[in-house]
Amino acid sequence: ETGVTQTPRHLVMGMTNKxxxxxxxxxxxxxxxxxxxxxxxPLELMFVYNFKEQTENNSVPSRFSPECPNSxxxxxxxxxxxxxxxxxxxxxxxxxxxxxxxIQYFGAGTRLSVL
Amino acid sequence: xxxxxQDPGPxxxxxxxxxxxxxxxxxxxxxYFMWYRQYSRKGPELLMYTYSSGNKxxxxxxxxxxxxxxxxxxxxxxxxxxxxxxxxxxMNSGNTPLVFGKGTRLSVIx
Numbered sequence: 001e002t003g004v005t006q007t008p009r010h011l012v013m014g015m016t017n018k019x020x021x022x023x024x025x026x027x028x029x030x031x032x033x034x035x036x037x038x039x040x041x042p043l044e045l046m047f048v049y050n051f052k053e054q055t056e057n058n059s060v061p062s063r064f065s066p067e068c069p070n071s072x073x074x075x076x077x078x079x080x081x082x083x084x085x086x087x088x089x090x091x092x093x094x095x096x097x098x099x100x101x102x103i104q105y106f107g108a109g110t111r112l113s114v115l
Numbered sequence: 116x117x118x119x120x121q122d123p124g125p126x127x128x129x130x131x132x133x134x135x136x137x138x139x140x141x142x143x144x145x146x147y148f149m150w151y152r153q154y155s156r157k158g159p160e161l162l163m164y165t166y167s168s169g170n171k172x173x174x175x176x177x178x179x180x181x182x183x184x185x186x187x188x189x190x191x192x193x194x195x196x197x198x199x200x201x202x203x204x205x206m207n208s209g210n211t212p213l214v215f216g217k218g219t220r221l222s223v224i225x
Contacts, residue, residue, distance in 0.1 A: 042215040
């Protein structure tokens with residue numbers, strides 16, 4: 001186990017549904033990240049939170065809404081998604097300051113399928 | 116030109132072979148270079164971490180960085196079936212987001 005837990009592991013949703021992805025880290029880190037991993041594409045950074053404050057929003061559509069209530073928990077709220085949003089969504093955590101922030105610990109991901 | 120280029124493979128080698136995985140990059144400001152390993156149905160895990168140019172060795176794994184050529188490599192000696200995974204290179208200039216390659220899928224055949 002990496003110390004970063006993501007739930008659910010698999011999610012199938014219709015385009016009109018609303019669902020949430022959850023991430024929890026037990027490593028004492030203070031930075032958390034959401035990434036999107038699609039086939040044949042590099043990992044795409046979506047959001048970064050440092051000490052619960054969002055510091056990076058990588059031009060992500062508003063149908064993805066992150067929430068970070070504390071340094072250990074991160075959510076990704078989903079609504080009115082498109083089929084092209086089907087992908088593996090990875091959560092990661094790290095210490096906040098460079099260069100330690102480069103050492104990111106990933107969860108196993110949520111495999112999302114949008115029908 | 117993409118910031119980081121990585122051949123996605125797949126790469127298939129016999130057990131015991133030496134494996135060479137590579138990435139090229141375009142941003143000369145990159146100083147930190149990482150290799151992550153991702154097994155099927157798992158998230159990436161950090162395998163090697165290097166700063167600036169040079170070599171770093173950890174067991175059967177050696178990471179090389181050539182900043183003059185903007186080229187990084189990961190060598191796996193005496194490859195094992197358990198090394199079968201996707202290997203992702205990642206890099207940044209320090210206080211910027213990590214930029215990842217597409218990953219190379221490796222299969223080591225017993």
